[in-house]
Amino acid sequence: MVGEVFPIVPSSAASLWVIFGIVIFLLIFLALFGFIGYWARNTKFELTDGGLQIRGGIYRRFIPKSSLIREDAKILDLNADGEYRPKLRTNGIGLPGYNAGWFKLRNGDKALLFVTNPSKVIYIPSKEGYSVLLSTSRPEEFLTLIGELW
Numbered sequence: 569m570v571g572e573v574f575p576i577v578p579s580s581a582a583s584l585w586v587i588f589g590i591v592i593f594l595l596i597f598l599a600l601f602g603f604i605g606y607w608a609r610n611t612k613f614e615l616t617d618g619g620l621q622i623r624g625g626i627y628r629r630f631i632p633k634s635s636l637i638r639e640d641a642k643i644l645d646l647n648a649d650g651e652y653r654p655k656l657r658t659n660g661i662g663l664p665g666y667n668a669g670w671f672k673l674r675n676g677d678k679a680l681l682f683v684t685n686p687s688k689v690i691y692i693p694s695k696e697g698y699s700v701l702l703s704t705s706r707p708e709e710f711l712t713l714i715g716e717l718w
Contacts, residue, residue, distance in 0.1 A: 608666040611682055613702050615713050620692070620700070622682065627660070627669050629680075631700065633718045637693045641714055643707045646686035651675040652701070653686075673699070 611624030619632040646653050653674050654662070660669020660681065667683045678698040683689055685703045690710050693699045704710050 604661055604663070604666070607668065608663075608684060611668070613682070613704060613710070615710070615717055617717060622702075625668055625682075627680065627682070631694065635694045635696050636700070636718070637695060638714050638718045641690065641692040641711060643711060644689045644691045644701070646683070646689055646701075652679075652689075652691060654679070654681060654683075670698075 607625035611622065611628075614621040614623065617633075619630060619634075620636065621630050622628050644652050651674050654667055654671040655674045656672040657667075658670045658672060658678075660667065660671055662669075662671075665684060667681045669681065671679050671681050673679050677693075679701050680698055681701045683701055683703045688703055688705070688707050690702045690704060690707050691699060692702075692714070702710075
């Protein structure tokens, strides 16, 4: 007995366009997470006579020293100082080991975070109604330099 093969009718081009769209979306998503990973390792904080320059990521900015309250700047361990921990992300990136952008803290304050290590965080309040929280490898030196420059 001889059998005959009947192929499927080829699908329309629309299904190929859908697959192509999904692949493009996934590539964009992958690139975004690649940039986030890069920013988490390459953000820099520069103290100048004029203020604090934050370089790297989409939340980069310059904050004039006149806006920052240096007398209240301090070193925090967010694991121990629970009131300064981020509670709600309002416009930012919140991943395990990396928080960047605008957050609401547990104490109700609005804050701009660049935190990778919660045990080494510089807290600087501002006159603009928000605080800045930064992870740096040498928080004591950073705090000393704030006092010397400003």
